[in-house]
Amino acid sequence: MTRYAVAGTSEIGPGQRKIVEIEGRPVGVLNVDGEYFALLDRCPHAGAPLCGHGTIFGVSTAAQPDGPIEYEGGRSLRCPWHAWEFDVRTGVSFYDPRNARVRRYPVEVVAGAPDDVVEPDGGRQEGPLVLEGYEVAVEGDMLVVDTARRRPGRTAVPPRPADEPVDVVAVVAAKRAAAAGVAVVELRSRDGTPMPAWTPGAHLEVTLTDDLVRHYSLCGAPDDRSTWRIGVLREQRGRGGSAYVHDTLQVGDEIRCHGPRNNFALEKAREYVFLAGGIGITPILPMIAECEASGQPWRLVYGGRSRSSMAFLEEVEAYGDRVTIWPHDERGHLDLPAALGEPRDGVAVYCCGPGPLIDAVEGQCAPWPAGTLHVERFRPADGALDGPDTAFEVVCDRSDLVVGVPEGRSVVDALADAGVHVPTSCREGTCGTCETVVLDGVPDHRDSFLSPSERASNEVMTPCCSRSHGPRLVLDL
Numbered sequence: 005m006t007r008y009a010v011a012g013t014s015e016i017g018p019g020q021r022k023i024v025e026i027e028g029r030p031v032g033v034l035n036v037d038g039e040y041f042a043l044l045d046r047c048p049h050a051g052a053p054l055c056g057h058g059t060i061f062g063v064s065t066a067a068q069p070d071g072p073i074e075y076e077g078g079r080s081l082r083c084p085w086h087a088w089e090f091d092v093r094t095g096v097s098f099y100d101p102r103n104a105r106v107r108r109y110p111v112e113v114v115a116g117a118p119d120d121v122v123e124p125d126g127g128r129q130e131g132p133l134v135l136e137g138y139e140v141a142v143e144g145d146m147l148v149v150d151t152a153r154r155r156p157g158r159t160a161v162p163p164r165p166a167d168e169p170v171d172v173v174a175v176v177a178a179k180r181a182a183a184a185g186v187a188v189v190e191l192r193s194r195d196g197t198p199m200p201a202w203t204p205g206a207h208l209e210v211t212l213t214d215d216l217v218r219h220y221s222l223c224g225a226p227d228d229r230s231t232w233r234i235g236v237l238r239e240q241r242g243r244g245g246s247a248y249v250h251d252t253l254q255v256g257d258e259i260r261c262h263g264p265r266n267n268f269a270l271e272k273a274r275e276y277v278f279l280a281g282g283i284g285i286t287p288i289l290p291m292i293a294e295c296e297a298s299g300q301p302w303r304l305v306y307g308g309r310s311r312s313s314m315a316f317l318e319e320v321e322a323y324g325d326r327v328t329i330w331p332h333d334e335r336g337h338l339d340l341p342a343a344l345g346e347p348r349d350g351v352a353v354y355c356c357g358p359g360p361l362i363d364a365v366e367g368q369c370a371p372w373p374a375g376t377l378h379v380e381r382f383r384p385a386d387g388a389l390d391g392p393d394t395a396f397e398v399v400c401d402r403s404d405l406v407v408g409v410p411e412g413r414s415v416v417d418a419l420a421d422a423g424v425h426v427p428t429s430c431r432e433g434t435c436g437t438c439e440t441v442v443l444d445g446v447p448d449h450r451d452s453f454l455s456p457s458e459r460a461s462n463e464v465m466t467p468c469c470s471r472s473h474g475p476r477l478v479l480d481l
């Protein structure tokens with residue numbers, strides 16, 4: 005089922021908009037001068053809500069410097085957070101990060117019309133980001149959104165350079181123990197300028213050393229732009245990242261951060277149930293703060309080995325009886341049926357923590373409406389990355405390229421060799437950064453990010469780790 009009646013035409017008059025939830029995703033339906041558009045309500049720049057308060061504005065263009073100016077009203081949507089602009093008709097950004105530097109040119113006033121003057125190329129340029137959009141039809145007096153005709157949100161239109169610049173060099177402003185084996189690190193900019201904005205659920209890619217790149221959820225307050233806060237659990241069998249944070253990283257050190265990126269954003273719901281296990285509390289903290297601030301009904305069940313190992317206990321206990329603390333050494337395993345209750349509509353369940361907890365919650369939520377459960381895994385599910393490693397070919401539909409993916413090489417690496425850059429972060433199927441639309445073929449899904457219905461639809465895949473069941477995949481790249 006991919007067509008959704010989202011509103012009566014009378015509900016969204018000219019200039020009005022409505023945010024609806026489709027397949028667990030917030031979608032903004034906009035009436036721009038009597039024409040309807042539907043766009044994913046999430047800015048691909050930083051994941052912030054875009055459609056509810058974004059400004060619709062017109063665009064003036066001229067074919068040449070002294071040519072007639074043409075004005076097209078209602079053409080663009082500007083994100084209220086960082087003013088990124090998107091064409092409401094195509095979702096294409098008008099912001100091109102590769103050419104965002106302002107260059108100065110000498111200006112002179114000359115008489116007459118010199119014949120050695122050439123017209124500048126370009127003008128307003130399309131950027132590489134494309135906002136996810138949907139087809140909207142008016143059927144009788146109902147608006148119908150067709151998700152089968154979805155455009156990609158996070159894939160590149162033209163190939164991007166693989167070496168995109170690092171966003172922020174941050175200074176470690178404070179570091180303290182928050183529980184047994186958990187360090188809390190506060191980061192600030194070097195020059196005291198505000199840190200980039202973020203939304204609950206966002207994470208950072210942190211380059212600790214040249215060969216230690218790790219991802220950490222932001223767990224502070226989004227409206228405190230002076231600091232980013234992360235919580236890091238010492239992994240007893242880790243690969244060195246958490247040990248570096250605990251043992252080597254000092255106040256005053258500088259680290260490179262890329263992001264924030266949000267693949268675990270808080271979707272609209274009537275009621276929220278949060279389930280956190282251990283360090284999985286970190287992305288949940290700003291979520292419950294936002295629900296509390298906006299008056300949304302919510303509950304949190306927070307489990308851990310023992311109270312001494314559970315970070316931010318004081319912070320969450322301050323919310324009172326909305327929070328249930330569940331130390332394993334006192335209460336045993338989490339009582340998920342009691343925490344979740346009966347399957348019902350309008351609930352968003354957010355779960356973050358160890359794999360076995362997420363597996364159990366996925367099982368418990370199987371009978372719930374599709375799109376109810378949102379999970380963030382720190383590691384791939386057991387066995388998710390296993391499978392035959394055969395060669396196949398990928399057709400990049402928009403780039404008009406055919407790329408061979410040999411045995412032992414990932415799709416994103418093979419594409420990068422051919423000059424097609426797909427943004428990646430975890431590269432093991434847990435973060436969703438590389439999610440790409442599949443136009444034809446059957447992916448061999450090996451991620452731990454897509455929902456069961458997304459996986460079954462075969463409309464999207466994560467090419468950092470997933471492969472193909474057949475000899476050929478056609479991707480919207």
Ligand code: FES
Pocket residue numbers: 427428429430431432433434435436437438439451453466467468469
């Ligand atoms: S890069 Fe994280 S899922 Fe592909």
